[in-house]
Amino acid sequence: MSFPSAGQIAYSLLYSIAKGDVFGKDQPLVLVLLDITPMMTVLEGVVMELQDCALPLLREVIPTDKEEVAFKDLDVAILVGSMPRREGMERKDLLKANVKIFKSQGAALDKYAKKTVKVVVVGNPANTNCLIASKSAPSIPKENFSCLTRLDHNRAKSQIALKLGVTANDVKNVIIWGNHSSTQYPDVNHAKVNVKGKEVGVYEAIKDDSWLKGDFILTVQQRGAAVIKARKLSSAMSAAKAICDHVRDIWFGTPAGEFVSMGVISDGNSYGVPEDLLYSFPVVIKDKTWKFVEGLPINDFSREKMDLTAKELTEEKETAVEFLSSA
Ligand code: LMR
Numbered sequence: 001m002s003f004p005s006a007g008q009i010a011y012s013l014l015y016s017i018a019k020g021d022v023f024g025k026d027q028p029l030v031l032v033l034l035d036i037t038p039m040m041t042v043l044e045g046v047v048m049e050l051q052d053c054a055l056p057l058l059r060e061v062i063p064t065d066k067e068e069v070a071f072k073d074l075d076v077a078i079l080v081g082s083m084p085r086r087e088g089m090e091r092k093d094l095l096k097a098n099v100k101i102f103k104s105q106g107a108a109l110d111k112y113a114k115k116t117v118k119v120v121v122v123g124n125p126a127n128t129n130c131l132i133a134s135k136s137a138p139s140i141p142k143e144n145f146s147c148l149t150r151l152d153h154n155r156a157k158s159q160i161a162l163k164l165g166v167t168a169n170d171v172k173n174v175i176i177w178g179n180h181s182s183t184q185y186p187d188v189n190h191a192k193v194n195v196k197g198k199e200v201g202v203y204e205a206i207k208d209d210s211w212l213k214g215d216f217i218l219t220v221q222q223r224g225a226a227v228i229k230a231r232k233l234s235s236a237m238s239a240a241k242a243i244c245d246h247v248r249d250i251w252f253g254t255p256a257g258e259f260v261s262m263g264v265i266s267d268g269n270s271y272g273v274p275e276d277l278l279y280s281f282p283v284v285i286k287d288k289t290w291k292f293v294e295g296l297p298i299n300d301f302s303r304e305k306m307d308l309t310a311k312e313l314t315e316e317k318e319t320a321v322e323f324l325s326s327a
Contacts (some may be wrong), residue, residue: 178309
């Protein structure tokens, strides 16, 4: 497994993975940590700390600044490294700085990784970076690429749970549609919550449609920016937790009766989202393969929001392709 590695997210993520939270308590691990050359001394410190955790599953930790070393025969690639946004920026403002990284990493994955590799893109703008990585790796199935919207999904679950005074585990089947950006659509029309042992729809449980259609959506859409404003740094602990949830579900499958949100290639979807976008959908996962959740009724309110975020993704894709052809 390979990670860009000396940053804040990786610092939280590596410990969880190394202790077995993601691939299970009896899966030995070799972690390959990729970062840029100036970060190599910092990375040495991360390697020392991982060794000092004295974790039974960890067989080897390999720090490197070379993509050909990092991606060789890889089973899972978690692409975290990129320039993070600062206060006042939208994630798409990072397109120019980051899209090149994902083109290069896609091409290196194509050359060196196993064809079965699962690639998870976290660096922003995550959907479009993921699309570019996939397009740069034509020999790896498009379905093996996904981008992280699980952080938004977890944020949505948690906001509902806080409002109702239940735990996040009592809430299931929220959906994040579209882009990991402020146009994303957190949809709880199909979500269920367990209140005092009884499973009910979220609209029925909350009984406040204007909150669900207003502040709830805004809070989830703007949460990344709110964290940056408060911390002066982008989210790290919660992002690492979401990556663990996302990759664990790819590895072991989603629980019966539950679906999760993931940015995946839109080809063949039945929700009227244009093809060839990396769009977040509700999916179920079995045998390390995801499938769209089919047949959910979409009302007019949802339709409009789903189309708006698709439009933004189409524009991002066009801008990214332009940058790449002029780079
Ligand atoms: C987040 O959602 O917290 C991250 O994508 C960081 C950001 O720029 O918002």
